Amino acid sequence: MFKLSLIALSLVIMAGCSTGPQDVVANATKAMGTENLKSIEYTASGFSYSLGQSPNPNAPWPKFNAKSYMRTINFETPASRQTLVRTQFENPPHGGGNQPIVGENTQTVVVTGSSPWAGQADIWITPPGFLKGAAANNATLAAQTVDGKQYNVLTFMAQGKYKVIGYVNTANEVEKVETWVDNPVLGDMAVETTYSDYKDFGGLKFPSKIMQSQGGYPVLDVTVTDVKTNPETKIDAPATAAVVVKSEKVTDGLYFITGGTHNSVAVEFSDHIAVVEGPQSEERSTAVIAETKKLIPNKPIKYLINTHHHFDHSGGIRPFIAEGATLITQDINKPYYEKAFSMPRTLAPDKMGTKTATMETVADKKVLTDGKRTLELHLVKSSPHNDGIIMAYLPKERILVEADLFTPPATPTTPRPKTPSPFSTNLAENLQRLKLNYQTILPLHGQKSTRAEFMKWIGKT
Ligand SMILES: [Zn+2]
Incomplete structure (x- = not known):
């Protein structure tokens, strides 16, 4: 206990005596320009990978070209719609995920406030979503050095149950967010997303590179090309399919x-x-x-x-x-x-x-x-x-x-x-x-x- 308290104390000192978690959130919110951000739409392209569809249990998830990847998020409702257009990458085809894709394959994922956490997490792990979540959920703060780089590490519990951890760097950018979602096969499955190469998109600082892994292997690796702030969002709740046998x-x-x-x-x-x-x-x-x-x-x-x-x-x-x-x-x-x-x-x-x-x-x-x-x-x-x-x-x-x-x-x-x-x-x-x-x-x-x-x-x- 004594040892733990010492560590906690040193973390507070490292973080700076006058800086509390909400100061870190406020500084990052200001630096990134997300104060008045109610909705966002970003477009990207690169690669996607099909979770749980590896060719064998020791291989990574199979890779696809993400010809286009678009996310629309309304942070207030909350709701999110993701549209991913994929083409075949693996040659020859190996693994699942609708291979071999002939031409294009479009996948749309819609998430709302009543969706399971595994879906909703997608909203709160984006950099603006994380800062809004940290502001609303009494985030805690710790200082941490990773690979020689200093971070203010904010942790909050979404819905009082789901831990979300964000790494804010010295430039006040959210560089990495970790959480866990329930998966029928892997149990509490780690979802880790890194955000880098922040750029100014019309007054909003947003990462131009997004990489995500789930269950230990990449699921997304895209370059953001366009960001719209506060667009009109019309995201209809997804049709819920009851189990029919x-x-x-x-x-x-x-x-x-x-x-x-x-x-x-x-x-x-x-x-x-x-x-x-x-x-x-x-x-x-x-x-x-x-x-x-x-x-x-x-x-x-x-x-x-x-x-x-x-x-x-x-x-x-x-x-x-x-x-x-x-x-x-x-x-x-x-x-x-x-x-x-x-x-x-x-x-x-x-x-x-x-x-x-x-x-x-x-x-x-x-x-x-x-x-x-x-x-x-x-x-x-x-x-x-x-x-x-x-x-x-x-x-x-x-x-x-x-x-x-x-x-x-x-x-x-x-x-x-x-x-x-x-x-x-x-x-x-x-x-x-x-x-x-x-x-x-x-x-x-x-x-x-x-x-x-x-x-x-x-x-x-
Ligand atoms: Zn299969």
Whole structure:
């Protein structure tokens, strides 16, 4: 305690006796010209990276060209709209995030005051947003030297719960902001943003270089080219999609669980159930579990089969573990999930809590059988989408279950791509190598399909 007090005291002295946290905020606000800033719109370009879509658990997030990146923020409502136009960067395509992008792909993210913190954080970690947050939330101050540079470090708790730390340099510029957001896979996930090369944009000092990392890897690296102060902002609240679960009996004891953007498949065995995929989030998986129990009553969910580690396919693993299921995943994911499952989860505690996961792994092939029904799991070798992606095959039923390698066309008249996706052609090669005699495809995105439709889609007819 004594030691801690000494450190605290020395920090106050270093920061200057007469300078309190609100003085630092006021000085930076004045220097940056954000006093009367109610809204902002900035345009940038550079690179973006797709969080949670790495080609394997040890790789950074895949990179895209950010052809244009525009943020409009109203600090008063608060609200933010981000429009990102991406083009393909990775060559050849490797990893997820809608690769390969043919032409352009536009992503729009809208955040309002009722959005979860993971979205709202985006507003309060911008330099003006940080100063407004620090002014409104009783920020504390400490002096810190990083790499020989002195900083006034301001910390505040947003919504009384979420820690936000900003580093103000001697030029009164917000140089770095750190916070943590809850992520279904990584728990309390670090979000670190650095702002540099401040320039004067019509009286407002704003960084011309923005770099952000999430979960330890870059997600954004852009150069700001234009900033508008106090523009008219019209940001409509995003449509909130309720979790909807539908299901379809494919054959006895086999159900296709749909209703959202991500599907699951429930497979009944003599005394238990295996579910392929716990996608997205605790909310989605909880609904999938409830539907499975309704369809197949009085049997435990013994296995949850995870096709690959991408966040949208692994964000709902934990509720299945809480339910008592053993996780089956490819070899490459085991150390990664062990680490991810033990990360702190203070921001959004979940049902699994500190429960230890039981895991079984698949190398090239694993067979689940009760003597009557057989479910084979196969590694899709050399998949450009993911290095450890597995598919499921029911030989007797002639059914294939796959994720992200073939997403069936929305309608039978949807024209097939000029060049088939390398993810799909690689899947076809694997199916041929393994001589899997499938007829029906249950994709984990999109609607039920057939071998004929898949062949047509990749130009094999
Ligand atoms: Zn994927």
